[in-house]
Amino acid sequence: MKTTLSVMLLGLALATGSPATHAAQEVGISPWGPQDEIGRLNLMTADSQAAVLARLAGGKSYDLSVEYHIGMPSWQAAGDPHYRIWMTHTPHGNVVADPLGLGQAMNEHVSYTGAAISMYTHMGTHIDALGHFGLDGRIWNGFDARTHLGDRGWTVAGAEKIPPIIARGVLIDVAASRNVDMLPDGYRVTREDLRAALAHQQTRLEPGDVVLIRTGRMRHYDDAEAYMANPPGMGMEAARFLVEESGAMVVGADNLSFESFPSEIEGNYVPLHTYLLAQTGTPIIELAYLEDLARDRVYEFAFIGGSLKLRGSDAAPLRPIAIPLR
Structure with a gap:
């Protein structure tokens, strides 16, 4: 785990920007009202769920979760517990x-x-709740930690508020589009990488999608040290492309931490997490198992997933499945 810790420390070293740099980043205020605790999950409606379920092809389904076991990959740099x-x-x-x-x-x-x-809440296939990262003591929709965070977790925007997710899912296989089994260590996925992969797959994104990015890192899942050491991840422009340009409701990938390190933003060591969770209200799925979808070239599917209702928690294990669409 030394490589992972070194990368993390390098990111921290870059997080020493001026006060002006910090002030430029502020939490998002929800267009769904002052009581909103689920952010872009509000894009999911009864009509959108019915529309995707009406297109089920039936037959084969795909399990997008990993197994939990002693020795599994997990985040240790900040002292969090093993499984x-x-x-x-x-x-x-x-x-x-x-x-x-x-x-x-x-x-x-x-x-x-x-x-x-x-276990730590961010182990295995899981979804980050909107309280996982914030800015200046506040999380999505301006909820203040001094008011809403107690000894038993968040009183707002906890993992128990995440509804069952039924939506159109899209796999973007960046590794395959670059003709490799797995992206290189430390590779930063760009906006153009995503656009090229979508064109290669002949797939388009729609507002309200659950978008999952394949880096190929899951091939190292049974070797925790290799999986965690300097993984590839998303760059800022890639994240903006998914949310602002394409309207994604939820984003995720097969790596742990979703974003790449070191940080691209001075004064913030995890800018994608704060951009997605705190600024745009976009939940993040990490450690999604995408190898079977990639093998069968299933790029569009019904994404169906429910996370554990851990009251006040910043994340929860998720057991998603994918069912191809007609």
Whole structure:
């Protein structure tokens, strides 16, 4: 993980801009009203959901999530915990401890297994809630941390507010359009990369899409150190193209952190996260498994996903599926 930490520290070193640089970036105020907590997810309506479901081709579906396991890739540079799973009950252990007072005969007859997990909220396939990053102590829609962030999380814009997502999904396979299996370490995806990939696929974007970018990094998922070391990611102009020019509702990729490092913006070490979450209200999906879609060249699909309703949390695990459209 040393390479990842070095990249992060380099980004932090660039985050030393003048006060004017900081002042130029402000949180977005929602066009959906002062109580809005879900940002661009408001673009999803009953009509838009019905329209995409009416186009289902049926048959094969694609699982866009990764497995959680000890040793999986995870963000460690800021001291966040690894994924852990441990057994709370095993058949033999119950015979010995008899935690329910059932007696040896019952415990030998009925085999009871239980487990517990501990993890950082930004592990595995997950969606960032709008409170994940902010600017000057405020998040999307001007909600202030001093008022809305307590010991048990955010009282606004938490992960529990994220609705089930049913929308048109689009895969942009940047790696394939550049004729490589995986983009090089540290590669910064540009606006022109996205436009070229869409032209190569003969795919167009529509307002309200869930847009997922394939860098090919998922090929390293079983090697956590290789996966995390200096990954490719999105540049600022690429993010602006997706949101401002194309109208994406949600954006995501197969890497962790979505954006590339070091930062392109003086005074901000994670400018894409603050631009997407705090300034435009755009949720981010990370660690999406896109290899099967890419193999079968499925570029347009119904995206259906529900995240865990973790009250007050800044992110939640997501189990999305993709179903091709007619």
